[in-house]
Amino acid sequence: MNIQVNLTENDNKLKGDIHGEIDAHTAPVLREKLEAYQAQEGLNAELDLSGVDYMDSTGLGVFVAFYKSINAKGGHLKLTGLSSRLKRLFDITGLGDIMDIEAAVGKGGN
């Protein structure tokens, strides 16, 4: 039950990587860190999730909220390094069709 979120922003480009588990306990930490950037106009964000071993629907909610707010401000969010389990979560929820996501290369499930 822990999470590590590293974010750096330069010239309206937000780069970040997330490690650990994103569930009801840790999602507020992630939400708070992302909220600091969501009001920016035209933000280009790319978050690497290859260090995320587990994510539940609460975690998904955090990304959708961030996606919606930066999209409304003309920005773009890309999520990379999704494990097959995470990829499935995005696909089932239909978010995989509207969000820019990229599965990890050669990374198995679980």
Next chain:
Amino acid sequence: MPQHIEAQYQEILNEYVKKQTEQNLYVGQNFSRQLILENISPEEVISMHKAAIRELYSDLPDVVWHSFDFLIEMMINYGLALQERQSLLKRQEELKVEMDLAANVQETLLKTKLPSLDGLDIGLLSIPAKKMNGDYIYFVSDYDGYAGVAVADVIGKGLPAALCMSMIKFGMDSLNSSHALPKDVLGVINRIVEKSVDDSMFVSMFYANYDAGAASLTYGSAGHEPAILYRANTGEFDELEAKGLLLGVSPAAVYEEHSVTLEKGDMVIMMTDGVTEGRTEEGFIEREVIYKLIEQKKEQPAQAIVQHVYDELERMQNAELQDDFTLVVYKKV
């Protein structure tokens, strides 16, 4: 400070100073509990101590009395912190009462009636992980041979989630028909939820409509865990997938729908992610495990099947389910 407490304290202190036994300390410990119950602050305890020492040993040097006065000053903020804690405890108690009330309202408001149709056996189990259930089940049936069922999971818990569910319920009631098609039901509720819910709250929902006359099930999904189809003649399990975005993300979302015809002994198993996202010490519980549990009881009534799946999954997770658990079985009989 009541006088009898001061007198009692002096006596206990005197006994301890004279003998210093475990027994004396024990009496002191019990007495301090009584002081807490009577809301006596730390600075008052030190004042009482100072007064008692003055009675017992009046000839101590001034430096001792001054030091007590200083200590009393030091303790005043601790006394305030204690008061704050007590008022927080009281507030927490009040909130708990409000939560109980809200849970009751949720239960009453969201009550649903199991449809009764010829040739269809329905099993249902919905167990919240905490007091308020984030999963929602609603049946629509008006005795004309159709049974609609919505299985929804509100992302975001507690009171806001419960309020969100009443929106789903009223969305379905406004359609007022057990014939309504899944793509229409999901479309209507999507527009309601999208307008009224904040950005981090979403709903996944599976909607299925069973037509008993044709033994056919029409279903659609808004970002929900696929339902499972069990075929009795082959013994095979399959996922009922249907494309569709979570409710409340985009007003433009459109929903697919598909149909399957059920034969005798076939089952459709609908659930929330509390069933499929279970974890044990060895890792995630795979879907095959759930298939196996269903197969073990496939000859039994639908309610016995859902109970068996719940019991076994709970046992695998040491009776600690992390998420709300909801399972519905439609079994063609």
